[in-house]
Amino acid sequence: MLTCQLSHPPLSRHGCPPMMCPSGGHGYGCRSATRLRVRVSDTMATGVVVGRPSSLFLRPTSAINQGLKTCSSSFYRSRRGGGSGGGGSRHHGVGLVRFGSQSPMLTLRSCLFASANDDAPPHSASRAVITPSLFSLVVWFARYLEPWNVMLAMRKEYPDEDILKIDLIFETFYFLMTPDAAREVLLEKSTDFPLRYSIDLFETLELDRGIVYAQGDRHRTNKRACVPAFESASSMSTFVEAIRDEVDDMCDRWVAKIGNKASAQLDVYDEVRQLTLAVVLRVTFGLRSGGSGDKLSNEISTTIAQYLEAIVACANEPIVSIAPQLSSNYRRVVGSGGLLEKLRRLVLELIAERRRVDGVVPTSTVEGGAPPSGDLLGVLLATGASDEDILLILFDLIIAGSDTTASTISASLLLASKDERLVSRVREEPDALSVAHEDVRARLPVSTAIARETLRLYPPVPFVGRRSVRPSDVCGYSLDEGVVCCWSPFYFGRQFFSSSVDDAWDPARVWLDGGAGGTTVDPFAWLPFGAGVRGCLGTRLGLTESVLAVGCMLQRFDFTFERDELTYKYDLTLNLSENRATACEVRKI
Numbered sequence: 001m002l003t004c005q006l007s008h009p010p011l012s013r014h015g016c017p018p019m020m021c022p023s024g025g026h027g028y029g030c031r032s033a034t035r036l037r038v039r040v041s042d043t044m045a046t047g048v049v050v051g052r053p054s055s056l057f058l059r060p061t062s063a064i065n066q067g068l069k070t071c072s073s074s075f076y077r078s079r080r081g082g083g084s085g086g087g088g089s090r091h092h093g094v095g096l097v098r099f100g101s102q103s104p105m106l107t108l109r110s111c112l113f114a115s116a117n118d119d120a121p122p123h124s125a126s127r128a129v130i131t132p133s134l135f136s137l138v139v140w141f142a143r144y145l146e147p148w149n150v151m152l153a154m155r156k157e158y159p160d161e162d163i164l165k166i167d168l169i170f171e172t173f174y175f176l177m178t179p180d181a182a183r184e185v186l187l188e189k190s191t192d193f194p195l196r197y198s199i200d201l202f203e204t205l206e207l208d209r210g211i212v213y214a215q216g217d218r219h220r221t222n223k224r225a226c227v228p229a230f231e232s233a234s235s236m237s238t239f240v241e242a243i244r245d246e247v248d249d250m251c252d253r254w255v256a257k258i259g260n261k262a263s264a265q266l267d268v269y270d271e272v273r274q275l276t277l278a279v280v281l282r283v284t285f286g287l288r289s290g291g292s293g294d295k296l297s298n299e300i301s302t303t304i305a306q307y308l309e310a311i312v313a314c315a316n317e318p319i320v321s322i323a324p325q326l327s328s329n330y331r332r333v334v335g336s337g338g339l340l341e342k343l344r345r346l347v348l349e350l351i352a353e354r355r356r357v358d359g360v361v362p363t364s365t366v367e368g369g370a371p372p373s374g375d376l377l378g379v380l381l382a383t384g385a386s387d388e389d390i391l392l393i394l395f396d397l398i399i400a401g402s403d404t405t406a407s408t409i410s411a412s413l414l415l416a417s418k419d420e421r422l423v424s425r426v427r428e429e430p431d432a433l434s435v436a437h438e439d440v441r442a443r444l445p446v447s448t449a450i451a452r453e454t455l456r457l458y459p460p461v462p463f464v465g466r467r468s469v470r471p472s473d474v475c476g477y478s479l480d481e482g483v484v485c486c487w488s489p490f491y492f493g494r495q496f497f498s499s500s501v502d503d504a505w506d507p508a509r510v511w512l513d514g515g516a517g518g519t520t521v522d523p524f525a526w527l528p529f530g531a532g533v534r535g536c537l538g539t540r541l542g543l544t545e546s547v548l549a550v551g552c553m554l555q556r557f558d559f560t561f562e563r564d565e566l567t568y569k570y571d572l573t574l575n576l577s578e579n580r581a582t583a584c585e586v587r588k589i
């Protein structure tokens, strides 16, 4: 059964929960005029209807004034879509909801599922997709190597295209070149594009069974089981407590390292990776590492750290995709007696222990249950999920949540510490570790801007793909069933914040002081956490952790990095570990 529920935003100006808010929720990045919250319970499509001409749009004030009594919808067609009004030249697609005579439930349902709904008006004209020539592609890829940089080059050649078709020998990809195209694929037509594009390597490494690379029912069930733990206010305060404790511990370690000397040498990325792993282990398994953890906790933490390192090494070895058994890293992960086997044994032991100690009685439904508190393992045990499923979900969250957040924090520290004025502004903010979780964005605007700006230019996940399950129509282009649409937070972040390609890291210019990022840029241009039903589950956790950690570290220490530039490469995610990119001297202030 499908039900919709309307409510006023609970947390912030925008109140966007992560699933559909294009900026990933918690109100951090949403710059639209949205005021209403929409929950569609049986699809997990929880979120906010964004206020852009090309999106679903709710007039909140009318709604509130009319007491949400009645509403009606009308879909406006864009100029390009051949309709009657709507957006400007870049705005088209499904349209506008106005309040009038119908039930809000009905209207929202029909709008949210307009794409999958037979009644939705089709595009009247189909646009021809441009396919750059093989020669151009070879030149671009040879020159720029990575697809997101190729997209920046292609944009110059094809400034008006929403989608470009890239024909490669093994697969055809449609590159989404505008935020509008991304909005349609990720949000408005997400039911046409529910599958994550995956490569064989992930199957080889058995990474396709948790959430991130799981598909269909398995993905839906596993993600649904976790959503309450990542969205409820009570779990957020547990997360923040974990972040505070772990950041505090790390700062204490640094102070001890400095001792009586003026400064100490350390590699920020190494240190922060320990921090983010500790936080994610704590919010998932409830594990405490270091001195306060027991033997099993410490063994799991150490083995997971080795496991993460080994899968990153695998991702860097082309041989793993062709003949995995020839790779020692692969054998180290999945071979007999390998890390995966060891981890399974340890985690099953932990689950058995928790079942024994907590005596958890499974509840029949996950979604309807009370907001969970404590760690995710407790929540999953209460759902009645099998040990194997719990284990796969938790592994996945650790992989998805640790290095992504670590690179955001480390890159932010390196970039911010070169700007004295910015550092002074962070130091004028309240102590980052004392701010309540609902107030983070309002009370720490500079630290928030720093994290956002790093995510704009150096998103940990630079390129994402979705596969369709039925023929679809995106921005007026007809796309066949089974096609792969790719989009890039890296490309959007550099292309759509100013009139020309913009790769100058400057949080104040972009996000503060009336900067474009705060108000005028399309929310779909800032997509470091993705959006829609496959959007990042850990948006609030990852962003809050980044803001608090960056704020706290800049407030307590001075950093002098060995390198001026941020040197990085992308493997599974943004990797800063090469060439001592984040080695630095740290001093107490």
Ligand code: HEM
Residues within 6 Å of the ligand: 186, 196, 211, 212, 213, 223, 280, 396, 397, 398, 400, 401, 402, 404, 405, 408, 455, 459, 460, 461, 464, 527, 528, 529, 530, 531, 532, 533, 534, 535, 536, 537, 538, 539, 541, 542, 543, 546
């Ligand atoms: C700064 C930190 C992070 C960044 C930039 C990030 C980014 C992303 C991106 C781009 C995606 C793909 C979204 C899409 O396809 O629309 C994703 C998916 C995901 N992320 Fe994150 N992430 C971060 C932190 C976390 C954390 C802390 C967790 C959990 C502990 C997490 C769990 C997940 C999961 C489970 C998915 C798969 C969602 C699905 O397929 O339905 N992430 N993340």
